Amino acid sequence: MAKRSIPDIVIGRLPVYLRALGFLVAEGRQITSSQELGDRLGISSAQIRKDLSHFGEFGKQGTGYDIQYLHDQLRQILKVDRMWEAALVGAGNLGKAIADYGGFAGKGFNIVAIFDNDPAKIGAVMGVNQVKVQSVSELAATIHARNLIVGVIATPATDAQAIARTMVDSGVRAILNYAPITITVPTGVRVQYIDPVVGLQRMTYYLP
């Protein structure tokens, strides 16, 4: 598949479609339409049809989409029909919340290693996988040894860039960054930001 031809902004919408389809599956629904998905997501039905058309034919005019089939296809396309093991750095309140997060289950991700630089936190056992917190000094060796290519940063802003560099130097190729700072990575490495401000600011526009 000629991946270069599909805009990143389209890829960025697929997980949103997948989540909506997951909710529909959970509701016991079987068929949906680009119109219904669009109404739920605030995206035009034409946009949804156009986005999905990059990957093949998933529905027929007039009959809609088979929810489970489209859900499974999107999981394959996004490569989350497998389990990605991830390293989490930061075992403070935020790191604990991420390690405890129930929403990763069945979505393709598993926090298998946790790191902190605070001696009081190292050795603690936390999260849904009951992982023992390691020293950040072991981050590089652990990423290498376990072939981890997904990293999550939940450190203070001041530590985030250095952690990102260590992750990338050790083999990580996708970083989810909760620290409120932009981080620089080499070409070919992906970064996504979790930023509550973006979510809040897109709502205040509509407030009186």
Added chain:
Amino acid sequence: MAKRSIPDIVIGRLPVYLRALGFLVAEGRQITSSQELGDRLGISSAQIRKDLSHFGEFGKQGTGYDIQYLHDQLRQILKVDRMWEAALVGAGNLGKAIADYGGFAGKGFNIVAIFDNDPAKIGAVMGVNQVKVQSVSELAATIHARNLIVGVIATPATDAQAIARTMVDSGVRAILNYAPITITVPTGVRVQYIDPVVGLQRMTYYLP
């Protein structure tokens, strides 16, 4: 301004532009272009120009955008040139992390009230504003009394819908939901989800 005419998807990109502009301001930069912004954000320069054109003329062909001016204009458009007081429900690890989050400062938001249903947490003082955690039984009265219209949900999934209903019945019109569940609200009330899975899944597509 005829707000109905501007698609929500456009509004949704403005906070992303604002964040990028904030980084440029912090870097001491003065002029940028739709091309540079697009390269940083993975959005086409044409899309950025089209989005901004809904709100007026912010740059001139060939000279680019004045970063500080565009930054200030977007803050006004998104109504975050003021301070929105917000109620946070959930004082567990995630709630604590949100209350402690340094990234809200200067972005238009302030957590002024925190609620939990755990007697062990009620009365604790937490967050950048040193707010005393109240009982969830006081949520409705506090929202009314303080005229809060922004709410943040950081509860377990099982509690999120009931909390959302109480918030909305008391006057909240914008909810940031961290719980891994979809919540239903009346027309006119906005909900945004903070979902790390969406961020992770849009990266795995590119992984080998």
